[in-house]
Amino acid sequence: MSYQVLARKWRPRSFSTLVGQEHVVRALTHALAEQRLHHAYLFTGTRGVGKTTIARILAKSLNCESGITPSPCGHCAACQEIDAGRFVDLLEVDAATNTKVDEMRQLLENAIYAPTRGRFKVYVIDEVHMLSNSAFNAMLKTLEEPPEHVKFILATTDPQKIPVTVLSRCLQFNLKQMPPSAISGHLGQVLQAEGVAYDDTSLGLIARSAAGSMRDALSLLDQAIAHGAGRIEESQVRSMLGTVDLDFLFNILEAVARGDADELLRIAADMALRSLSFSAALQELASLLMHLQIVQAVSVAIDYDEPERRRLLSLSESFSPEFVQLAYQIVIHGRNDLALAPDEYAGFVMTLLRLHGFRPELVGDVISSLNTRRPTPVCSPAKLPSPDEPPIPSQAGVPLDGGDDWHLMVAELHLTGLARELAQHCELRELSESHCLLRLAPAHGHLQMKPSPEKLQQALVEYLGRPIVLRFEMAKIETDTPAATAGRERQERLAHAVSSVEQDAFVRDAIDLFDASLIDSSIKPIA
Numbered sequence: 001m002s003y004q005v006l007a008r009k010w011r012p013r014s015f016s017t018l019v020g021q022e023h024v025v026r027a028l029t030h031a032l033a034e035q036r037l038h039h040a041y042l043f044t045g046t047r048g049v050g051k052t053t054i055a056r057i058l059a060k061s062l063n064c065e066s067g068i069t070p071s072p073c074g075h076c077a078a079c080q081e082i083d084a085g086r087f088v089d090l091l092e093v094d095a096a097t098n099t100k101v102d103e104m105r106q107l108l109e110n111a112i113y114a115p116t117r118g119r120f121k122v123y124v125i126d127e128v129h130m131l132s133n134s135a136f137n138a139m140l141k142t143l144e145e146p147p148e149h150v151k152f153i154l155a156t157t158d159p160q161k162i163p164v165t166v167l168s169r170c171l172q173f174n175l176k177q178m179p180p181s182a183i184s185g186h187l188g189q190v191l192q193a194e195g196v197a198y199d200d201t202s203l204g205l206i207a208r209s210a211a212g213s214m215r216d217a218l219s220l221l222d223q224a225i226a227h228g229a230g231r232i233e234e235s236q237v238r239s240m241l242g243t244v245d246l247d248f249l250f251n252i253l254e255a256v257a258r259g260d261a262d263e264l265l266r267i268a269a270d271m272a273l274r275s276l277s278f279s280a281a282l283q284e285l286a287s288l289l290m291h292l293q294i295v296q297a298v299s300v301a302i303d304y305d306e307p308e309r310r311r312l313l314s315l316s317e318s319f320s321p322e323f324v325q326l327a328y329q330i331v332i333h334g335r336n337d338l339a340l341a342p343d344e345y346a347g348f349v350m351t352l353l354r355l356h357g358f359r360p361e362l363v364g365d366v367i368s369s370l371n372t373r374r375p376t377p378v379c380s381p382a383k384l385p386s387p388d389e390p391p392i393p394s395q396a397g398v399p400l401d402g403g404d405d406w407h408l409m410v411a412e413l414h415l416t417g418l419a420r421e422l423a424q425h426c427e428l429r430e431l432s433e434s435h436c437l438l439r440l441a442p443a444h445g446h447l448q449m450k451p452s453p454e455k456l457q458q459a460l461v462e463y464l465g466r467p468i469v470l471r472f473e474m475a476k477i478e479t480d481t482p483a484a485t486a487g488r489e490r491q492e493r494l495a496h497a498v499s500s501v502e503q504d505a506f507v508r509d510a511i512d513l514f515d516a517s518l519i520d521s522s523i524k525p526i527a
Contacts, residue, residue, distance in 0.1 A: 007218040010190050012053055013060075013074055013083055019186045019214060020178035021050055027173065028054070029070035032061050037068070038171045040143055040152040042128075044159040045175030048213030051155040052092075054175075055124045056082055059090050062151060063118035078118055089118040096127045101134035108142045111150050120151050128154040129161035136163050143169050177212025180204065186214065187221055191232065196225055198232035205237050248281065249288050250311050256327075256355045257318040264352045268345070278348035282335035289328045296321045320443050322421070323359070330354050358446075410482045413463055419455035422447040424483040426472075435469050436460060441477050448472060 012018045015025045024043075031037065041058070043051040060083075061069055065076035072079050081087040093107060107123070115121040125131075131139075143152060143166065154170060156162060184203040191198045206224060210217035220241075221232075228236040238245060248267060255263035271281060295316045319327070334351030341347030406428035415423055425444045430437035436457075440448070457470040480488070501507055502518060510516055 005219070006190060006194075006222050007215050010218060012050070013057065014072065015057055015061075015070060018050060018054065018057070020182045021054070021175050024054060024173045024175060028058060028061075032068060032070040035068060037062070037151070039146050039150065040154065040170040042154045042156070042159070042162075042167065042170035042172045043175060044156055044172065046157060046177055046212060048210075048215030048217075049175045049177060050214065051175060052124070052126060055153040055155060056090075058153060059087070059122045059124070059151075062120045062122060063087070063089065068119070081117075087118065089115040089121045090124065091122070092124045092126065094126050095130040101132060101138050104131065104135040104138045108139060111142055112147055115149055120149055122151045122153060124153045124155070126155045127157065128166075129156045129158045133163070136166055140165060140169075178210075178214055179212075180207035180210075183207035183210055183212075183214060183217045187217060190218070190221065196230060196232060199234055201234045202232045202237040205234070205241060209241050246284075246288075248276075249285050250315070252285065252352065252355075253288070253292075253315055253319075253327075254311075256352075256359050257315065259356065259359055261353065261356050264356055265349065268349050268352060271348075272345050278344040279335055279338055281348065282331050282338075282351065286328060286331045286335070289324055289331060292316055292319070293321060293324045293328070296324065318443075320446070322444075322446060326358060326446070327355055330358065407482045407485060409460075409463065413456075413459040415455065415459055417452075418447060418449070419452040419459070421483075422452045423456050423459075424486070425481050427477050427479055427481055429473065434467065435471065437471050437473065439473050439475050439477060442474050445474055 015029055018025055041055075043054055045051055057072070060072040060074075060079050063078045063082070064072035065078050066073050074080075074083070078087060082090055085092075091107070111121065111123070113121075142150075146152065152170075154162075154166075159167070159172070184200070184207040187203045187206060188198070188200070191203075202224070206217055206220045209220060224232050224237050224240055227240045248271060251267055252264065255261075255267065271278070292312060292315055295312050296319075299313075299316075330351060334347065334354065337351075338344050338347040341350065406426070409428075410423045413420075413423060422440075422444075425447060426438040426440050428436075429439045453470060453472070457468060460468050460470060477484075498518075507518070511518065
C-alpha cells in the first residue's frame with residue numbers, strides 16, 4: 001500500500017477538526033445552520049492556512065445527503081466523493097493554469113445546467129488573482145446573478161490583485177496565520193495517532209519554522225520522521241532545520257554580561273564547525289532579547305514552567321532595559337548586514353563584538369573617564385554669575401544631603417526622556433553650595449550619554465537657584481534610587497490589586513462555577 005503524506009492524510013474533513021480559523025468557522029456554521037447562503041465566497045490568506053480545505057468542507061456542507069448542515073456526515077456518497085476529489089458537481093479550477101477568457105467562458109457555459117448528483121454545483125477557483133482582466137469580466141455577469149443551484153468559492157493569496165467589481169460580489173473571509181502553539185498542539189495529536197515518539201521542544205521548533213502554515217508544518221513533520229528514523233528528537237530536528245540551540249544564545253548573552261570576548265569568539269567558532277545558520281542565529285537572538293525585555297517590563301509574564309525561567313531572570317538583572325533595546329537594534333542590523341559582510345561568519349563575529357563593545361560597563365567606564373579628564377561644569381559659562389555679583393541664595397527648605405531628599409528633588413525637576421531616567425537611577429552622595437556628586441551603577445552607565453547630563457545639571461541649577469558643578473561616580477548603589485523605589489511601589493500596588501481581585505466574591509464564584517483560572521498578568525492596578 002502506498003504511503004500517504006501527512007498533509008493529505010490529516011487534512012481536516014469537517015469544521016470541528018479545523019485548527020486555528022475559529023472566526024471563519026463560526027461565521028460559516030451560523031450561516032449554514034440558519035440557511036443564510038451567499039452565492040459567492042472569497043477566502044484569502046497565505047499558503048497552507050486552510051483556504052482549499054475550508055472550500056471542500058463548505059462544498060460537503062452544501063451537498064451532504066443529510067441536508068444543508070454545518071456538520072456534514074462524512075459517510076454519504078456525496079461526502080465521500082468530495083473527500084476523494086471525484087464529485088461531479090464540485091469543479092476545482094486552478095486559475096494559475098486557466099487564465100484566459102476563453103477558458104473561463106467555457107467553464108461558465110455549463111453553469112446554467114442543473115447539478116448532476118448534488119444539491120448545488122460548486123465552483124472552487126484557486127489562486128483567482130491569476131485570472132486575466134478579460135477572464136474576470138467574463139465571469140462578472142455569472143458571479144453577480146448566478147443560477148440558484150450555483151455557488152462560487154474563490155481562494156487567493158493576493159487579494160489586492162482582484163478587481164473591486166469581483167470583491168464587492170463576494171463574502172470575504174481573511175484566514176489568519178496559525179500561531180505556533182496551535183500548530184505544535186495539532187502536530188502532537190497527529191504523532192500520537194501515528195504512534196511516533198516525540199518531545200515538545202521539537203514540535204515547537206517545527207511550528208516556528210512553518211511560519212503560520214499548517215501544511216508546511218506537516219511537511220516538515222514528515223521530513224523530521226524520516227530524518228529521525230521514526231522518532232522526533234530535538235537534536236535531529238535542529239540539525240534538519242539548521243536552527244540554533246538556545247544554549248548558544250544564552251551563552252552569548254551571559255558572555256556579554258561578563259565582558260568575555262574570548263568566550264564570544266569560541267561560541268562563534270563552535271557554531272561554524274556545526275554549520276549552523278548565522279542568519280537564523282541572529283534571528284533567534286533577537287527573539288530572545290524580545291522575551292528578555294518583556295520579563296524586565298512585566299516579570300509575571302514568564303510562566304513558572306518555562307524551562308529557561310532561571311536564566312531569563314538572571315539575565316534580566318544583568319542588563320538594564322535600555323541596553324536590551326540597544327542590543328536588539330545591534331542584532332537586527334547585524335542580521336541585515338550579513339549580505340554585505342565578507343562572509344556570514346565575519347558578519348556574525350562583528351555583531352557579537354559590537355555587543356561586547358557596547359556592553360553597559362564599558363560605556364559607563366568611557367563616560368566616567370571623559371568626566372574625569374574634563375571636570376568643567378556642564379552648563380554654559382553664560383549661566384554662571386560674574387565675580388562682582390553676589391551668590392544667589394539657595395531655595396528655602398532644600399537640604400544639602402540625604403537620599404530621601406533626592407527622591408523629592410527628582411520629582412520636582414520636571415525632567416523628561418533619558419535625562420529623567422538618569423536622575424531616577426542615581427544616588428545622591430554629596431550636595432554642597434557649588435558641587436553635586438551623584439552615584440550611578442555601572443549597569444546604567446549608558447544613561448550618561450549626551451545630552452542627558454547637561455539637561456540634569458541645568459534642571460538642578462534652576463531648581464537650586466545657584467550654579468552647580470555636576471559630577472558622577474560609577475559604583476555600586478548603597479540606597480534605593482527613585483527608580484528602585486518606584487519599581488517596588490509598583491510591584492506592591494500590583495500585588496495588592498491581584499489580592500483584591502482574588503478575594504472578590506464575584507471572581508471566586510466565577511472560578512468555582514466555570515473551573516476558571518485567574519491570569520495575573522492581565523490585572524493592572526488603578527492607581
